[in-house]
Amino acid sequence: xxxxxxxxxxxxxxxxxxxxxxxxxxxxxxxxxxxxxxxxxxxxxxxxxxxxxxxxxxxxxxxxxxxxxxxxxxxxxxxxxxxxxxxxxxxxxxxxxxxxxxxxxxxxxxxxxxxxxxxxxxxxxxxxxxxxxxxxxxxxxxxxxxxxxxxxxxxxxxxxxxxxxxxxxxxxxxxxxxxxxxxxxxxxxxxxxxxxxxxxxxxxxxxxxxxxxxxxxxxxxxxxxxxxxxxxxxxxxxxxxxxxxxxxxxxxxxxxxxxxxxxxxxxxxxxxxxxxxxxxxxxxxxxxxxxxxxxxxxxxxxxxxxxxxxxxxxxxxxxxxxxxxxxxxxxxxxxxxxxxxxxxxxxxxxxxxxxxxxxxxxxxxxxxxxxxxxxxxxxxxx
Numbered sequence: 107x108x109x110x111x112x113x114x115x116x117x118x119x120x121x122x123x124x125x126x127x128x129x130x131x132x133x134x135x136x137x138x139x140x141x142x143x144x145x146x147x148x149x150x151x152x153x154x155x156x157x158x159x160x161x162x163x164x165x166x167x168x169x170x171x172x173x174x175x176x177x178x179x180x181x182x183x184x185x186x187x188x189x190x191x192x193x194x195x196x197x198x199x200x201x202x203x204x205x206x207x208x209x210x211x212x213x214x215x216x217x218x219x220x221x222x223x224x225x226x227x228x229x230x231x232x233x234x235x236x237x238x239x240x241x242x243x244x245x246x247x248x249x250x251x252x253x254x255x256x257x258x259x260x261x262x263x264x265x266x267x268x269x270x271x272x273x274x275x276x277x278x279x280x281x282x283x284x285x286x287x288x289x290x291x292x293x294x295x296x297x298x299x300x301x302x303x304x305x306x307x308x309x310x311x312x313x314x315x316x317x318x319x320x321x322x323x324x325x326x327x328x329x330x331x332x333x334x335x336x337x338x339x340x341x342x343x344x345x346x347x348x349x350x351x352x353x354x355x356x357x358x359x360x361x362x363x364x365x366x367x368x369x370x371x372x373x374x375x376x377x378x379x380x381x382x383x384x385x386x387x388x389x390x391x392x393x394x395x396x397x398x399x400x401x402x403x404x405x406x407x408x409x410x411x412x413x414x415x416x417x418x419x420x421x422x423x424x425x426x427x428x429x430x431x432x433x434x435x436x437x438x439x440x441x442x443x444x445x446x447x448x449x450x451x452x453x454x455x456x457x458x459x460x461x462x463x464x465x466x467x468x469x470x471x472x473x474x475x476x477x478x479x480x481x482x483x484x485x486x487x488x
Contacts, residue, residue: 196276
């Protein structure tokens, strides 16, 4: 069977579904090709910052005219604790709200919203061949898709990125599991543990009656990440040996230069390398670059702009955040810097709260000059 569409989106996660929803709103034909079926699990700590919530709220209001249903979120927190291994460093109350979500629920909600707007979803389908010269995809079931614009939203290991000729990024490898809450972790705090990994951290986030426990670190073949995570679980009384641990990659380093290459194709979300290298946050970039890709398609179809130039213009600020967060992140985990951080931050709850409210939740500062954040904090008399 042959299909014809203005935009074909490879991948039905938050990046792909948001792009599709924005295109549906203005009546541009599109389809999403997803290799799995919904509902589907996705490794993700599931923390939704304020900036991400606003982007999500904007998307849903655009799609169906209502706000995001509160029941999508499984938990909320306004408190964060930092540790170096088992040494407590800070315990900070934050002004901004951390919302927590199971990715299975969020992804399912977004794809159902896309379908409600009339979006076309092909589940359990993969692209077997990319004919970029003729704007044609061959699918694993024998169907072909003819398109005007190609949007790659197929994750960190993106086959679309490879087909477009972009170099694969370095990776952070994450492992994660869900365990029942215990009395020691029943205070609804977001917890971050440094010191267990070379260039990453362990997280413990509340998720209703469970805890999402995971780690992320610069990928090294010889590191046994599951063993590291299981040792952490055991040392904190969180594992009786039966919990299932899963793993996944997220991109690490700068985004590929999308000014070059195929003129009618762009990469969004993890496929485009859009992830904060310090926090690991990707949902904000998925939703934001999905919108940017839709806007670029809309402007390209109307003759107002070139697809790639418009997309790169709209995503330049996100690419800069990724670039500078990668540089600062690599420096932060150097032993001298980490040791100095431990000594300087211990017991200083205020600066951590200020960082969470102004950078993690809002990106009020440029990572290239993050010292200004702490200068402003001191100038405020805190």
